[in-house]
Amino acid sequence: MPGSGRSGARRRTTLTAVALAALLPLSACGGSGDGGGNASGKVGGSLTFQTWNLRAGYQDYFTALIADFEKRYPGTEVKWVDQPAERYADKISADAAAGTLPDVVNVSPDLAAPLAKAGLALDLDKEPAAAKYAKEYLPGAWAGNRVPGLGGTYAFPWYLNTGPLFYNKALFTKAGLDPEKPPRTYDELFSYARTIAERTRGKVATLANVPTIEDFGRYGARLMNEKGDGFAFNDAKGVELLTQYVKLYRAGALDGQALTATPESSGQKFLTQAVAMNPGSALDLGNFKKSAPTLYRNIGITDQITSTGKANMYVMGLAVNSATRNKATAIAFAHFVTDARNQMSFAKRAAIFPSTQGSLDDPYFTRQDGSDTARVRVASAKSLKTAVNYTPVLFSDQMKTALGNEVARALQGKQSPQQALDAAVKACDQLLRQS
Template sequence: MRTSHWMRLAVAAVAAATLAGCGLGDPNGSDGTDTGNAAAGGEVKGTVSLQTWALKPKFTAYMEGVIDAFEKKHPGVEVDWLDQPGDGYSEKVLSQAAGGTLPDVVNLPPDFALPLVERNMLLDVGKADATLDSDYVAGGTAAYRFAGHDGTYGYPWYLNTDVNYWNAELLTRYGLDPKKPPATLDELITAARTVKRKSGGSVYLMSRKPGLMDFANAGVKLMSDDGTRFTFNTPEAAAVLDTYRAAFKEGLLPKDVLTETYAGNTKLFSSGTAAWTTAGGNYITSLATDNPGLAPKVVSSPAIGIPPLYVQGLSVSKNTKNRATALALARWVTNAENQAAFARLTSIFPSTKASASDPFFSKSDGTNAGDAKVTAFSSLAQATMLEPVRANDAIKTVINQQIALALSGQAGSEEALDTAVARADQMLKD
């Protein structure tokens, strides 16, 4: 399916008019050293294009300031900036690549970068920039390394992760200590049983079914080393499903958690129906708008197991005609100073190691929102992408359908996992 989709886009792109490029460029690393020239093996000069994803109009002033500063640092350099709307962005990028109009520097999350890596269209920035691994958090650079392909194909730009959020009022009401919330799946189930018993079933603690991230946290290898097949049909993954099926049968999860009518654990948490949810590090701030009465009652704790990592990055086209400047620009946009300024404007975290000492992220202001932000930020050093980038939405839908069958008892755990792997593997080949 991926190949035919690529070919259709290629034909459309060739027939269409040539698209204008966009740009960024500079060599400054997070430590302020000028590494771009050495990494690229050339002088930072000329014009480069930079493409971002859905940053206009909210962050126009910020991006223009970053670009202006880069051009001032490198007299004579000109950056052409293009921002694409949110909808259809992956298809737009594939169309540009197929038509030979991929910008020099392009904003790509890892799953959008992978199809271009498979077609040898992105530069190995790890090979071009010797300081990449020393300047950025390990999970961020690892997100741009793909099974079956040597190299690193993006600078991590901005990050997020999940933390646990607990309704302290409900925990206290039902005999649990909000200062010592569950830290393992077994503790979570025990606490959920207590909440069910003492609330008479009117409140849930657990309110979501498991997925690939839960398998990964159980030590399950999700894909083969070459990225050609899924491997999560293991006894360890079956044990996870067995545990959740028993919890579901016991009534520790909402009945509709397996159906299309399920509202989602964050909505249930916001409404007071569930006492636990997971969300990004700035969730309490948004909750204060949705439910201002609940927000002050929320406490946070680190994610159970390995924290998940959500990544945006900047990749460099392998066909750029201005390699030194493109690399320099990618470094400039993602350096510690520019990332920190961006993070102060929105609900994201920087990906540079130098940011670890920034008190804005590492020190709480004493509020529960400040505590949650610090919890999330401190988790980034250990966070990793738990779901393989090849597990796209269609594949995850098939996997989740089989998980639902296992939890409802309509299929055994091993049978459901075997079916999920077989169908997901076939989708990789289509």
């Protein structure tokens, strides 16, 4: 499902490598292609391709894409299955248990990681037929599907997403701030937030989210140790960021419901003009225009704020089942779907961004036409050239919850920021050892 800022791409899994490792004997019989196996290394035979909640909006695109592949490689047959967003990780786990994992599977990095640990995702770097394509993709996108401690790359980069920071010019003006000068640094963000809270007497908060793992990454905290076997976001930068959020919370600059907020609820807060700033993407502009015309007329758009100079990217990929009966065909198809031509075509339909080298230099991503949508698209494409996926591929849903719980305790004054992050790192490390 094409993502939109945080809300569209922060999809996590409870799938663990321990569970998958136990399934390896069941999966050894190969992929789910229904016959037509090809052990010769030539492209041919049948395979199954699974996407993640894409049929409803893009059926015509994928039908034509598959027809093009089958025409290019006579004798191939691709069966397309699409799974709903809900419980997608559970579906992958069930397929792994039954030995019916599709030959080519749509995954995010956090879904690819447990498959890789269990030996169910093909290491593209060790497979010459796949490794030769690495240079076609943005380095940050190819690296997005690497797994610390294993080495290797376990999915072809597919589409990317990122987005700007939206702000409400009317609320800035109400607080006596220049609506044409949004914050560019974290220091400015924190200062603006305190000013808005003070001058609106606590009626308007600036942010609706507590910091997440990608926020710590953007701020410059070290997320994992060098070996990739432990977390490290309790360093000085991490503590500094959480300390600032504690101050914002106490000053009323952080929405009172932030402790239990979701990306969707935070977006709703911004939509109803209860908060002054929120991350998003070009997809949100249409929603603003339709659902909140007053907000749309006052929308401000600025770049993501980072201390690293690199924006956050969300990555979708296509993993190849390591036990597929049709390895050559599965690799060829995964590359075909993610090559520059097909990614560009999909990007223009789905309002996402291609992960292939040079694609972001296309006029579609570089030329302004005066619209806010183009402005966001051009700015996002520029940032993606150097963007990174800050969320560690090993950061599970349980770890996200552990971090959120400790952050909440710090905001409530029940422990210091250092104590909170020390506890979060300890809990996440324990979960990592269990995986």
